Amino acid sequence: QVQLQESGPGLVKPSQTLSLSCLVSGGSISSGHYYWSWIRQSPGKGLEWIGRIYIRGSTEYNPSLESRVAISMDPAKNQFSLQLTSVTAADTAVYYCARAGAYLFYYIDVWGKGTTVTVSS
Amino acid sequence: EVVLTQSPGTLSLSPGETATLFCKATHNISSSQFAWFQQKPGHTPRLLIHGASNRATGIPDRFRGSGSGTDFTLTISSLEPEDFAVYYCHQCAGSPWTFGQGTKVEV
Numbered sequence: 001q002v003q004l005q006e007s008g009p010g011l012v013k014p015s016q017t018l019s020l021s022c023l024v025s026g027g028s029i030s031s032g033h034y035y036w037s038w039i040r041q042s043p044g045k046g047l048e049w050i051g052r053i054y055i056r057g058s059t060e061y062n063p064s065l066e067s068r069v070a071i072s073m074d075p076a077k078n079q080f081s082l083q084l085t086s087v088t089a090a091d092t093a094v095y096y097c098a099r100a101g102a103y104l105f106y107y108i109d110v111w112g113k114g115t116t117v118t119v120s121s
Numbered sequence: 122e123v124v125l126t127q128s129p130g131t132l133s134l135s136p137g138e139t140a141t142l143f144c145k146a147t148h149n150i151s152s153s154q155f156a157w158f159q160q161k162p163g164h165t166p167r168l169l170i171h172g173a174s175n176r177a178t179g180i181p182d183r184f185r186g187s188g189s190g191t192d193f194t195l196t197i198s199s200l201e202p203e204d205f206a207v208y209y210c211h212q213c214a215g216s217p218w219t220f221g222q223g224t225k226v227e228v
């Protein structure tokens with residue numbers, strides 16, 4: 001059974017770069033059957049899709065964040081990562097990594113437990 | 122961008138009653154790329170319905186999804202205490218993927 005686990009600093013200073021990783025276990029990140037995504041949820045708010053990465057590094061981002069976000073993957077470590085630059089307090093949120101189908105099905109079927117990131121000096 | 126608008130924002134019901142939640146999209150969505158999630162405080166979203174009407178593994182049959190095109194519905198029959206939560210609709214048919222703002226089902 002595939003499991004996802006986020007990791008990274010819980011506190012980031014304003015204007016700095018938020019960096020998170022998602023370790024995938026129980027399956028290969030190199031499978032062409034899945035998209036690997038980042039989603040966030042600000043305190044008391046709804047879910048916001050940040051972006052996704054597919055095999056060979058093909059990426060797609062939410063236009064609202066596109067100028068500041070980069071998602072990459074490391075097949076050797078079976079993980080993918082999120083970088084969000086120039087963060088502000090508005091980027092304080094729980095960040096989830098997730099897997100979605102790209103071939104046999106088309107929905108998010110696996111979520112990480114989420115990691116809380118606070119932007120504060 | 123496909124905007125998903127959920128209604129009502131909050132649904133106040135009692136155990137045993139039926140909850141009907143709506144999700145309206147600004148553009149037609151392929152049913153295969155539409156889903157409903159349940160989220161309880163402090164927990165990860167849980168997949169309930171995929172393909173607009175297919176229950177995910179382990180989801181009881183009191184949860185029913187229906188709809189197509191721009192209008193989708195989640196019906197929860199005979200509410201159980203554990204069903205009181207926030208429900209989100211979601212589409213991955215168009216980029217960016219989007220979620221509705223959520224419907225809170227409360228006692």
